Amino acid sequence: MNALSLELPHDINPKTVPQHVALIMDGNGRWAKQKGKMRIAGHKEGVEAAKRVVKALSTAGVKYVTLYAFSTENWKRPALEVSGLMDLLMLTLKRELKGFMKEGFILRTIGDIEQLPSSTRDAVKEVVYQTNENTGMVINVALSYGGRWEIVETTKELVRKAVNGEMDLQHIDENTFSQHLQTSGMPDPDLLIRSSGEKRLSNFLVWQSAYSEYVFDNAFWPDFNEHNVWNALRDFQGRKRRFGTSSDAS
DSSP states (O other), X not given: OOOOOOOOOTTSOGGGSOSEEEEEOOOHHXXXXXXXXXXXXXXXXXXXXXXXXXXXXXXXXXXXEEEEEEESGGGGSOHHHHHHHHHHHHHHHHHHHHHHHHHTOEEEEESOGGGSOHHHHHHHHHHHHHTTTOOSOEEEEEEEEOHXXXXXXXXXXXXXXXXXXXXXXXXXXXXHHHHTSTTTTSOOOSEEEEOTTOOSOSSSSTTTTTTOEEEEOOSOGGGOOHHHHHHHHHHHHTSOXXXXXXXXXX
């Protein structure tokens, strides 16, 4: 990660920042088209934006960040774009490993990474392994990931355990289900940010985001920086989270 010197604005309370922020990094292609460039140029700038945003969230004291990098639906994109994205991911991870170690970041992934090309998959697994003992912020990257896919796979695992007598069907509840999701061990996202002005989940963390606060920013992802992060945190801290209770009860 780039050694950027950032300070949290005085009007953001460090004691009430979200513990987990999820990000739908949307608008790379439209950003590139707007500038008369190829789509891969937008994805490259998107990587730089991700680095800026991760640094800002780390400065704010956020403990977990989940980045929606490549969805199950993204495999339907043109082969040249998919290949370029896979190569970009591989090169980025190799380049950023030293910075991850310096900052103490931990890389995790969710999704079916076995679907990735072998060179990309190996790079992902290597950085996950190398950062496993770090103690800093967790950067959780969603790769070949879909929320519905995750729910189906979790259901199949619970059914398998029940059929094999490893688990009592009557004891399966929401907590049990959450513990078998790929995000097991991480809190659900408190805040979900989407760039580019679109207002939908796009099959991202469908189960986990049931009570997340959403912030939709009109900026394309390559233009995202710490100021977009600060504005999202201000928005989050101005909300009253009731989790289904009344304001009196909360």
